[in-house]
Amino acid sequence: MTDVLVNSSAVAPPLRLGRFRLYLRRFARNRAALVGVAILALLVGYATLGALLTPWDWSDQDFLALTQPPTSAHPLGTNQGGNDVLAQTVHGLQRSLVIALSVSVLTLLIAVVVGAGAAYLGGRVERVTLVVIHFLLVVPSFLVLALVSNRVGGDWRVLIVVLTLFGWMFTARVVWSVSTSLRERDYVLAAEFMGVSRWRIVSRHIIPHLGALLIVSFTLGVVTTVLSETSLSFLGFGVKTPDVSLGSLLADGADTINSAPWLFASPAALLVLLTVSMTLIGDGLRDALDPTSSAGGRG
Amino acid sequence: MVRYVLRKATGWLVMVVVATNATYFLASWFLDPRSNYRELRPVRTDEQISHALAPYGLDPQTSVLDRWWHWLTDVFLHFDWGHSPTGVPVNSEVPHRVLISGQLITIGVVASVVIGVALGVYTASRQYGLTDRVTQTLSVVLFNVPTAVSALGLVLFAVWLNQRLGWTFLHVAGATTPGGVDGAWANILDRANHLILPTVNLTLLGYVGWHLTQRTLLLDTINADYVRTARATGLTRAQAIRRHALRASLIPTATSVAFTIPAVLTGAIITETVFGWEGMGRYFIQTIGKNDVHGAVAVAAFGAVITAIGAILADIATVLLDPRVRVS
Numbered sequence: 001m002t003d004v005l006v007n008s009s010a011v012a013p014p015l016r017l018g019r020f021r022l023y024l025r026r027f028a029r030n031r032a033a034l035v036g037v038a039i040l041a042l043l044v045g046y047a048t049l050g051a052l053l054t055p056w057d058w059s060d061q062d063f064l065a066l067t068q069p070p071t072s073a074h075p076l077g078t079n080q081g082g083n084d085v086l087a088q089t090v091h092g093l094q095r096s097l098v099i100a101l102s103v104s105v106l107t108l109l110i111a112v113v114v115g116a117g118a119a120y121l122g123g124r125v126e127r128v129t130l131v132v133i134h135f136l137l138v139v140p141s142f143l144v145l146a147l148v149s150n151r152v153g154g155d156w157r158v159l160i161v162v163l164t165l166f167g168w169m170f171t172a173r174v175v176w177s178v179s180t181s182l183r184e185r186d187y188v189l190a191a192e193f194m195g196v197s198r199w200r201i202v203s204r205h206i207i208p209h210l211g212a213l214l215i216v217s218f219t220l221g222v223v224t225t226v227l228s229e230t231s232l233s234f235l236g237f238g239v240k241t242p243d244v245s246l247g248s249l250l251a252d253g254a255d256t257i258n259s260a261p262w263l264f265a266s267p268a269a270l271l272v273l274l275t276v277s278m279t280l281i282g283d284g285l286r287d288a289l290d291p292t293s294s295a296g297g298r299g
Numbered sequence: 300m301v302r303y304v305l306r307k308a309t310g311w312l313v314m315v316v317v318a319t320n321a322t323y324f325l326a327s328w329f330l331d332p333r334s335n336y337r338e339l340r341p342v343r344t345d346e347q348i349s350h351a352l353a354p355y356g357l358d359p360q361t362s363v364l365d366r367w368w369h370w371l372t373d374v375f376l377h378f379d380w381g382h383s384p385t386g387v388p389v390n391s392e393v394p395h396r397v398l399i400s401g402q403l404i405t406i407g408v409v410a411s412v413v414i415g416v417a418l419g420v421y422t423a424s425r426q427y428g429l430t431d432r433v434t435q436t437l438s439v440v441l442f443n444v445p446t447a448v449s450a451l452g453l454v455l456f457a458v459w460l461n462q463r464l465g466w467t468f469l470h471v472a473g474a475t476t477p478g479g480v481d482g483a484w485a486n487i488l489d490r491a492n493h494l495i496l497p498t499v500n501l502t503l504l505g506y507v508g509w510h511l512t513q514r515t516l517l518l519d520t521i522n523a524d525y526v527r528t529a530r531a532t533g534l535t536r537a538q539a540i541r542r543h544a545l546r547a548s549l550i551p552t553a554t555s556v557a558f559t560i561p562a563v564l565t566g567a568i569i570t571e572t573v574f575g576w577e578g579m580g581r582y583f584i585q586t587i588g589k590n591d592v593h594g595a596v597a598v599a600a601f602g603a604v605i606t607a608i609g610a611i612l613a614d615i616a617t618v619l620l621d622p623r624v625r626v627s
Contacts, residue, residue: 135314142564143583143602223443227445230448231565235569235584247445253451254447257451258458268448283439
């Protein structure tokens, strides 16, 4: 089926462009999206190679330099315990990135299965699923999130599970509403008449057509996860000492915001750069993958 | 119309009851009131701890269903929300906190919706103009700022401003000046002044969503056939937008109010923490720290009720805006 699609669409436009070349081209035209990619690349570089910038490990304590503003030995200063802020933000950024990426992937998987499944199966399954989704959407899930993650105590792997369990509903609802329009399409009906099984139709025909939506949801999911992880860790329910994430670093900085503003500044700047870059990339992808877009087709 | 709203309201009431009871079970499962007594000296035996917790219905040795039933009947018959593990009644902690958080959330939501929707309408009818581009960029950035960062940023700004002015213009801690001020007017002014920064924080983060969605929605309807028809009858562009496009585009905005309130609640918890307000958000953090099952459930009930109130108001607004709902 893919072959037919690619062949027919490759013949039609005057300029022969592969699908991915076209997407890439449209994406590359979007200046904001490119800025987003550049920022994200810098952040990923910082998270992976940043440890080389300082001889200190994130858990090392320099007892000769407690609560010091940025100096040449500690480029971003030190906190009350003498930890190097640069090393800590590198480690915290790693944590936040790993948590955000894994949660986005996992929530996306759940959302797709639930949303597309409900839309295609229809009837009672659909109604019950929607009621559950709507219920979970309006319940103040942050409170439950705090309850659960506080008990399991600071392990970032458990935090991934908990954030996933309470983070899939919104995407699932969007996937559902797009899938309901997909299920009436001719090719789905055709597959049905040919006797293809229901789950096979969902996995082979409906989910691939959600592609653009899913990629965009993924980038926005990263933003949402970073924000909720930050909130949880900030309030002391998420990543806890001795481990650090950007949220818990922010909480440390909050206590001394007037006497030691550098403790607040570095994690705050990294957080905003991370979420802004993901949003810019998400917007760029949305425009690039939009099937009704005509940009990038010519010259 | 009344029947429609009533039916919706019943649905929300069920939601409140289910959510509150579900939280009860979750809280009983995840919070262990016994640990509060474990650290006390002299060391208590498990039996003594159970004995101490039993009168508050928190003893883990009775079955959770029994405890739940006891709690539920107390809530329904006497509106008694139970006690903390140390015996402080929840009812004595909650009412003044509800007022504090309620006022913060109400002003925050109303200001966000009004500013966001107004900005969305203004920029959508002047798409790609200077204001549109500037506010769009600003909103995209603000959309991505964590609540904690913006709140702390506001604190830094206020402290800097106060130092510049040489007197405390903006208060950064608490809902009132400790000890109070003399005079009724001074008191009201004092409260209002303390309210500024937290409200600004909630509004800054809340209006963004409304701005971006309202702009998109209005842009979708602004080119619809019925708006062009309205222009053809001789209305000016502004009139056609105001009377026809705006009304249709407000319907999805109104229905989405309910889904944003949980996020506002989260924002309020963080805002209260940063600005040192003794509201429901702070209470929630304290109850979790102290393994206070009943207190945590009361906060969840508050959250559910706030959401339901917002949702019912949204339903009423939908009915007023959408003739299709009114007729059927």
